Amino acid sequence: MELIYILLIPVVVAALSLFPTKGRDFAPLTTITGTAAVFIASLHTALKASAGSDVVAVEGWLACDAFGGLLLLLVSFVGLTAAIFSWGYTGRIAGPNATVRVCRYYRRYNLFLVSMLAVPVLSHISMVWIAVELTTLLSVFLVSFPNTPEAIEAAWKYSVLTCMGAALALFGILILYWGMTISGGGPFTWSGLLAAAPKMPPALLQTGFLFILIGFGTKAGLVPLHTWLPDAHSQAPSPVCALLSGVETSTALYAIMRLIPAVQAITDGHSGRWVLIFGLVSAGFAAFLLIQVKEYKRLFAFSTIEHMGIILVAVGMGGAGAYFGATYQILSHTMAKSFCFFAAGAALRVAGARDINSVKGLIRESPLVGASLLLGALAISGAPPFAVFLSELTILKAGVSSGQYVATGLLALFVVIAFCGIMFHISRMVFGKPMPHSESRPLPTSYATSLSLAAIPVCLFGLYIPGPLLELLRLAANALGR
Amino acid sequence: MPGTDSTILLLTELNALAASFFLLTAFGLIATRQILACLRIFVIQATFLAASAFILSYQNASGSLFIVGGITLAVKAVLIPWLLLGTLGDELRSRREISQVFNISTSLLISLILVVFAYFVSVPLLGSAPGGASSVNLPIGLAGLLLGAYAMTVRREAVPQVIAILSMENGAFFAGIAIAPDLPLIAELAAAFDVLIITRVLGVLVMKVHEHIGTTAVGDMAALKEE
Secondary structure, eight states, X not given: OHHHHHHHHHHHHHHHTTSOOSOTTHHHHHHHHHHHHHHHHHHHHHHHHHTTOOEEEETTTEEEOHHHHHXXXXXXXXXXXXXXXXXXXXXXXXXXXXXXXXXHHHHHHHHHHHHHHHHHHBOBHHHHHHHHHHHHHHHHHHHTTTOOHHXXXXXXXXXXXXXHHHHHHHHHHHHHHHHHHHTTOOOOBHHHHHHHGGGSOHHHHHHHHXXXXXXXXXXXXXXXXXXXXXXHHHXXXXXXXXXXXIIIHHHHHHHHHTTHHHHHHHHTTHHHHHHHHHHHHHHHHHHHHHXXXXXXXXXXXXXXXXXXXXHHHHHHXXXXXXXXXXXXXXXXXXXXXHHHHHHHHHHHHHHOOOBSXXXXXXXXXXXXXXXXXXXXXXXXXXOTTSHHHHHHHHHHHHHHHTTOHHHHHHHHHHHHHXXXXXXXXXXXXXXXXXOOOSSOOOOOHHHHHHHHHHHHHHHHTTTOOOHHHHHHHHHHHHHHOO | OOOSHHHHHHHHHHHHHHHHHHHHHHHHHHHOOOHHHHHHHHHHHHHHHHHHHHHHHHHHTOHHHHHHHHHHIIIIIIIHHHHHHHHHHHHHHOOOOOOBSSOHHHHHHHHHHHHHHHXXXXXXXXXXXXXXXXXXXXXXXXXXXXXXXXXXXXXXSHHHHHHHHHHHHHHHHHHHXXXXXXXXXXXXXXXXXXXXXXXXXXXXXXXXXXHHHSOOOGGGOOXXXXX
């Protein structure tokens, strides 16, 4: 039943923003209430899933296991913090049709959120494909929301490339369905596919997987199909960036990772090697591109590509330790990256510039923003004692213990390069002498609230993970294979 | 219902005919120089997709494929052109030439290579899972998919890129009607709805591009890049 509420609440809230209202705070407040309710329902679902039993709403169509529960929890948490952040963002929209634009923003926001919540909740694979495709289509106008030429260019590249990827993934899914029919049928769900995989012709399974890897990989920002990602993730409004970078990419990865146990079982590691190479190329490419970025939001966007690469490397290495590292990395990346984009949004508001070079001495100008940006940079680049450090360490340890020294060594190198790149740029922004400003730009309360809320898991999860969450991570890793 | 061998043979031949015309339209999308012609060819391609669905539904006595054919006709041959003409009428009717990265003869040569590639990818798949109509629809559907992806990459104009994406979906479904004929109807309906949203979203976005950037030669947009 929770699953139905989770999908229903954002739709209702989106519908509410259709009605003309007097106050422009109506839409933000209903959205915050709605996302809070969704978060509680997701927490409930995740708790049930962490006890080891799947939450089933409609057999064969709507169900959620531990891996789905993990993703649900992440999407709903970032959905809540980004909704609070959005209040401050939309508060600044001015102009004759400001109220209409605010309502439009929240309508799109809620619909985008429901499409992402649907990915882990839907069981039928073809419906998952449609949900992933909808996450693109429903977020295009959020990316282009600022209506600047750059934002529209970014939205265009984003929609065109990911739609192309979706068509490739569709072909892969049809091939998998063909394999299911040949091997005797059964429900076309993740578990049904896993059960039927040993009977399927390996050629079909492998080809289908490759198409899906490339198709959904486009959406997760895997090199060489990443070109849209830094544009879209830097031009969109900051709360939307947090959703795009923090969780939308993870939902695409989720769809790929779900196939891993089925594919690994019959191709004895061949597909794992594909995943490993894709991951290493993405992580390496992004780590080197990080060094020469000019805008700080682009910096975090490239860091997303790097982290997607790291997760895929962990998945490609295989083995229980690496799989646990992968799910842990998904958790730590989402928390840290959404926090980073909130901090970047706050910095953009305070400093009024996108370039790294035109922002200096942030910590003196606004201690909260400067400290947040520094905290975010340390957390995302993998400094101890943050969660990203521990998850990356888990992956590297698993790589060494399974004897994959080359991949592990390269990954460690890329992680260090990315660490230096991020810290170099961010420390230049945070420290130093502040630039003289003509006007002072106060930070909205909602920005501070959302930053402090998002900071809790960032600071906490490196030191202590609550028992049920740890169990959820373990079960999710088990769903990937042993 | 198909009774005799000659009927089955006739149906198979008819399906192969539809498939060859489908492939021809995929080439047409790459070779054409005008935007309106691009849309016309897309409509013809969707019609051949529907025709193949109808033929296969008669051959397999499958009701759901018949509905798929009907949905395809309604959505891709009627609603999508109507939507595109509604939002982007002036854009479509402009008689300027669409520029490509390569000239057309080079493009056609590369397309030919892609078709051969699609055939060689399909052979091992068909070898592990033999099945009547798939042997025609799978390679040609895959070729349609790859040619659409190629057209999308080399076109520098917004509307032809949108049409290329839609033709990629056509290619995937052309293979789909043969290899996955009993896909649940709700999935087919959702996919048709999805294609409509793609058209609507991209159509509106093209208008925004035109309004705020002043051109729809999206290949020339370069405000966002590293350096």
